Amino acid sequence: MQVTRFAFRTLPVVVALGAAAVLTLAMPAVAQPTGGGSAAPAASALPTANNSGAVTTVLVQGGSRSLFKIAVAPPVGDSTIANQVVETATRDFTLSSMFQVLDPKSFTANLAQEGASIEPSSWRNIGAEGVVKGNVTPRGSGLHVELRLYVVSRGSDAVLKKEYDVASTSVRSAVHQFDNEVVKYFTGTAGSFGGRLVFSATTGRGQKGIFAVESDGQGLARLQAVSNVALAPAAGPGGIYYAGGLPDGSYQLFKVGNPAAVLKHAGLVFGVAFGGNKMALVISQNGQSDIWSGAPDGSGLTKVTSGGLNTHPAFGPGGQLAYVSNQGGNPQIFVDGKRVSFRGTYNMAPVFCNDPEGQKIMFMGRDGATWDIFSADLGGGNMKRLTQDQGSNTYPACSPDGRMVAFFSTRGGLFLSNAQGQNQQKIASVTGESLRWEGN
């Protein structure tokens, strides 16, 4: 009787305990498959075994980067023109930091037999991933230039074909345009080949002139100025502008080809920048130098800095205004009135860079007795050094596409590199200051 009563009272508890015991016995067989006393792995995020019907997936995160190997075959036509095409394209592609131009000596393809097409296997054998071919024929008083891009993995049909009618002296211009299209084909944004760089350089004792050179280092030429003291050239509406020193000791704003000052303002005009439908001037008065901003025609100028020395204005693509100011003590970079450089004791010559990976600001910074080129995000973060232990490197200028940086170096001239400071190539034996890339 006692036992029956107890069993009745405790039945729910016994049932619960029994269920728990069964679960305890069943669990290890499912959850602890590894033998030898090793720890059981955590629950897997990977697919289960193939024998269950699933396909095992392997994730590959990595790989090295290699330059796209491109072959530039001499176009059919006049051999002098053909050489010019090959040299121009080779130089552009090399400077772009995106392509490795293959040595023509390695070509095994029968170019005459191939004609306007390609035999992919012949180019694949030498490691080519892309091929540029074309032909140049006389047309009227000029030349008809047809250029094609083949991607070897895409077969024998051209993926890009462009035709240009140019003067016989402008073949290089046509090739630059085509090379920009090649970059656009691969990246979605055109290249900056064929643009101009402008700068000022010392031409004699107390004398400075302004110069222009093509972005591949060709065609260095002095631009006409009103006097022997011409400073800080910049591309603006309809041409190149600069600060010209006059015999009476004044400095005014001039435009190349125009002997009259385009703007007269109280004080000395020492620099100019254009961008975002605005103009900025460096005007020195009473021993101080300030940045003034207004419309490109000089109307509506207002002072945007107050006190100290403020120089080197540069506009960003969104109309931001960068300049150098010593209002914090040492010369540092400011953007729209906010200091953005905090490392180093002397930073100057800022320029905006429309890097495809994000807008940057580039400038030169003093490190001991030398200068080097630096880049940073627009807010000043992520500061990186582009040159080091490579002489003194000054006055960066960024290409309009943001992929290339030009700068002067005491290594003997004007250099070009990619936006990370790699692939530094000397493009001209000339040094100067206030370097600007037309279009940026």
Place this chain on the structure above:
Amino acid sequence: MKLPGVPYTPRYGSDEIVIGLVLAFVLHAGPVGVLVYKKAFPSANSAEDDKPLVSRPVVQAALLKLGKPLDPKKLPDRFVPQQRTAPKKQINASQEDPGKKQDAGAPPPVAQDSDLTNLVAKSDPFAEDAGKKRPEEGHESGIDGGTETDPNKARAGDMYAMQLGQFFGQHFTVPSVISVGDERRLCSTFQINVGRNMTIWHVRMEPVKSSGNELFDDAARTMLLKLRDDKTALPAPPKEVDEQYRGRTLQVQVTGKNGDPSKCK
């Protein structure tokens, strides 16, 4: 609860308590006894149950290098690209068209003198120490048995899956016309068939999932085709996961360096 003025009557008698205690002991001792017995005398069935799980999670771990704190006011140093110092595998030129396996071409040039070999030797873009003799360091696959020495930690991830991913990564080159940012955002998925000898015998030409960038897809496909054509054996899997890889169909998700795996889904 004992209330004043109310006679106290226990809920259970002493005999009931004894029975309860005995029953509780039996309920606890029974399962424990079964477990002890199974441990002491493992049967054939239990060995079957102890088969290891075929997959383990890959644990991503970042190495932290300790050093002096940086002076926030000091100008940063330049990153200087340098050539790889790890030994390179001998690469033979392949004349086969990735699109047509039967494509006949010129015989491959002598590997030692070939342009391809020279190109590969200089394949680290913009290496500024090119030509300088530097001692070889590291392992050609990037990991020589892994860097983890703690077996408990090593077990925490699927080292083989990581090793295989790094093996493919070592053979994968992204053309520099694809920006670093795009490289991280792209992912191509290809299907391959692996033989019992761990060589790839078939690559499905069309990606299971395209990255949307033909050049990136081409680069991934070329990497797999090259491994197939060269009959390069994949690293041998450990016995625990052997059946998961050997003689199986695999999907290879290829993304760039520091790529975002979520783009593969």
